[in-house]
Every structure is written in C-alpha cells, then in structure tokens.
Amino acid sequence: MTDPGSVGGGPALEDMASHEATDLAAVDDSAQRQRKPRSLWGDAWVQLRRKPMFYISGVIIVVIVLMALFPSIFTSRPADFNNLDLQSQPPSADAWFGYSFQGYDIWARAMHGARASLLVGLLATILTVLIGSLMGIIAGFYGKLTDTFISRFGDIFAGLPFVLGAIVILTTLNPPGTSPSETTIVVQVVLSIAVLSWPVSMRIMRSATIVAKQLDYVKAARALGASTPRIIFRHMFPNTVAPVLVYATIALGAFIGVEATLAYLGIGVRPPVVSWGVMINDAKDYVQTSPHELLFPAGLVTITVLAFVMLGDAVRDALDPKSR
Template sequence: MSDPSALGTAGPIAEAGPDLAAGGEGPDTPRSLGSDAWHDLRRRPLFLISVALIAVLLVLAAFPQLFTSVDPTAGDLSRSRQAPSAQAWFGYDLLGRDVYARTIYGTRVSIIVGVLATTFTLVIGGVFGLLAGFYGGWVDNLVSRVTDVFFGLPFVLGAIVILSTFRESVGGDAVGITSLVVLTMAVLSWPVTMRIMRSAAIAARDQDYVRAARALGAGPARVIWQHMLPNCLAPVLVYATISLGSFIGAEATLSFLGIGLREPVVSWGVMISEARDYLRVAPFLLLFPAAFLAVTVLAFVMLGDAVREAFDPKGR
C-alpha cells in the first residue's frame, strides 16, 4: 500500500507540469536580462521592421548576382546619363554604367566598411575600457586622459588629416584605401565605446561574483575575460547597433568630400560623390544610392533604439 505522505508530496510536482519537474522554466520562473530583453524585442514592431530591412540588405550584400546580372563597372558612353527605363531601372551614370547594378553591388562595400569599423571600434574601446575600469588608479587616469585627447578631435577634421597623410602610402589599391578608411573611423570613434565599457566595468568590479572569483584565486585575466566581460557587453552592443549605421553614413560623407573611397570601389558614397555635379540635369544619379543609404542607416538606428529600450528595465 502506498504511503499517503509520498502521494501528497508528488501531487504538486505533477500538477506543475513536466517542464518544472524536469527543471525547466515555468511561467513564474525569473528570466535573465538577455532572455527578458529578447522576450520584449519579439513584441516590438520597430525591432521586427528593422530586422527585416537589415536581412534584405545582408542578402543584397552577400548575393548581388541574384538581383542583377549586369557588370557594375561596364560602361558605354553612348548611354551617358540616360534616364531610368525598362532596360535600366535606375538609369545610367556619366560613364554609361547601370546605376541599379552599381547600387546593388555598392551595398556590399558600404556594409563591410560599417561592420569592420564597428568591430575595430568595439575592440579598441572595449579593451581600454575594461582595463581602466578594472584596475582604476593610474591606469584609469592615463586611459581617460588619452581618451579626452581623441574626444577633442573633430571627426571630419581628423579624418581629413589622417587620410590625406597616409593615402599616398597605399597608392591606388582599393583594398588598401578601404582598410585605411576603416581604421581612420575606428581610431576617431573608439573613445565613446571606451567610456561605456569603463562605466560598466566599474559597476561590475565591485559585484559579489567578482569578489568571489578573486577570493578563489582567479587572476586578473581570468576575472576580466570570464566574469566581467560577459556582464559588461550589453550596453556596448546596444551602442554598436546604432554606430554601425552611423559608420555607413560616415563612409558616404568622407567619399562625398573626396577623401574616402574612390574608383574603382563601388559604394553608395562613391556614387553620391560622382553625382553631386549633375543634380539638376540627372537627379536620379543621386536619388537611388542616397535612398538606399538613408534606409540602411535608419534600419540600424531603429534596431539600436529597440535593443536599448529592451535592455533598459526603466523603459518597460
């Protein structure tokens, strides 16, 4: 005969369902910050729209041949500045090249520049911010003063000086010029990431889990890499989603000023720079690449705003 006390103990577990009995999450189980943010993001139309736009742009960048079979560098002067038509949806540029094909292929370069600039910015600023926040003292003072120096440099002026100085060293190599533009934007933009990471690191270094790791004999590298970094990434990643769109716009700005990317590189910034002298007679040369640029920047800004609000408990 069964023990009544045993039956009484088994009852609530069975009623709670198999998830709780197996150690899963029930409706009242508290979620982590990341899980809670993801749960909130999936219900935000702003997030869903921005993700859809970015997904389309990534497909354009990865597989441009799926959307056009025209060579973006092939020109015919007899078609110079012809208006949009059934043969060329976006018309032809000054050299008779298909603007639609160039706009599609320009997606790849613009997004690659934005992603690489964001990555380098996060790495440089993240490393300095973690070190300054963890060690404090003279390390924090030194890094903070160096950061203040870079903060005092206007972005456009600093980019003009750096690109004008080192452009001759890379010559006309497209990869070299692209790399120089990426590094220039990262060098001038990392202080913001450093300050965000430093603030997060200062808040994390006094937490109980960091003190416990130190008490157990963990070295500085282990504490920073395994304990502090995962808990300091959220605000930096939020900034990264917003800055990626800003870097794409910055590349177009530098190309428009004539100090960024140049031919034979195909990017939206290069196309806008080439079209500026023909705005009155052929406005479509500027309209289409500028529209793609604006939508891309807007998509990443919307994504960043949605992620920021999801990770901010006070905004819910």
C-alpha cells in the first residue's frame, strides 16, 4: 500500500493547516482588539458620532466661528459701511438683511458682530467654569466647615436675580457720564456674568467630587502617599470634569443670549463695538416701521443659543451611560 505522504499530500495538508491556524489567530487577535474596553472619552466620541443632533449643531457652530474669525469670507463690506440714502431699506440682493435706520448694511454688521458676541460668551464660560470648578472640587474634597462656607458663599450669589445683579454691577462700575473703552466694557461684562454664574458649576463639581473621593483609585493614591494637590488635579479632576463640560457647552450659548440682553438694556457692550446685542439695541425703536432690523440679529442669537444647547444635550447623552 502506498503511503499518502509519499505522493506529496502530507506537506500540502500541513501548509493548509498552518495557513488556517494563522488566519484563525489573526481573527482572534482582531476580535480581542475590538473587545478592548474604551475610555470614557473614547466611548463618548463613538456615541456622539451616532447622533444627528451632534452634526447639525456642529455645522451651525462651525459657521458661527468662521463668521467671528473671518467675516471677510461672508461679506466684503466693513462693519461701519453705511449709506443714509438707503436707510431702512428691506432685504434685497444688494443687502441680504436690508439696511438699518442709520443706513448700515445689516448683513455686514451681523457677520462682524459675531466676533464680540462669541468672545463674550466664550470668555464668560471659561471664567465661570474655572472659578466654579476650583471652588467645587475644594468644597467636595475637604467637606465639613470648608464645604459649608463655600456652599453658603455660593448661595449668596445664586440668590441674586441675574439681570438685577448685572445691572447693579455694571452701573456701579460705569456711573452716568463715564465712557469706558471697548476692552474695559467687554471685560466688565465678562466678569459680571462669571460672578453671578459660578455657583452652578461649583455645585456640579462639588457633587461629582463627593462621589469620586470615595472611589478606590483615590483611596489607593492616598495609601501610596500622594499629596493633596496631586490627588485633586491628577486623579480626581479628570474624572469629575465631564458634567461640568456639559454645563459649559450649554452655558456658552446662554451667555451669548445674556450679552444680547445686557446690550439691549444699554448696560452691556456698546458702540463702537459691534455685536448682535448692540444691533438689537439699535433696532428696538424701529420695530414697527423696519422689523427686519430686529429680526435678523435676534434670529442669529436664537440659532446660536439653540445650537449650543443641542450640542450640550448630545454631549450629556454621550457621557452618561444611563441615558442610552
């Protein structure tokens, strides 16, 4: 009887088996990589990419940022372009948003005004989150008298009506007859918003810190002799900042609306600075005769606020596994 290996079948079968084993090992390795657990931020990014709301709000925000950084992309006219012969003209091919009572091109001013509105909202959000997060993580980590003092101190500011508090702060800093510079009034508006808003982020960070300091990784860091600043900023802060970021995203849109409100009341950003709030303030006396002067800047504020609220909702859902 002839041995099967003597006719060459043995080596061929061995090669086939070797290739199959290699393929199976590669598939198994790929499956293991796919099953590898993702971090919180990696998982959140995967969840965000599945949400249409994230893309819609993202596109709107990108356009607004481009308007603020590069207004020349959207208009060739400067913000102070005006022609009194065209005052209060309705929207047309020459001026998509029409002209104001002072003869300004509303479209051009709206493109240039995005910068001041977005800048105030962004700076106020950063300052609010920094102050609130620092106070909240200190209160939550140390507890006891420190927590009581910071919490009650925050309640004082949280109890102030926002608009009334801003009016008091800004009118005190700028009594009648004074004319602060452009930079000064922007800084004052940002500070007034942050002073009245930080207790919200403080409470969010405090709650997250109280939960986090009971977890094993914090206890392990203490057992290994890590210093308090290292425990707070190296270990706890990265794991407690997620809910504050959600609040910051929503607050950014809200603060843009606050800037418009303060400018409408005549105590916020004012000319020669161009912002959507300043445009709304300029148009308030001509609503009946030229409604387009108010509707377009007010519409941009509304769309911007909604975009950031939508983005905040999408980020919140992505970072919260319980909501899936």
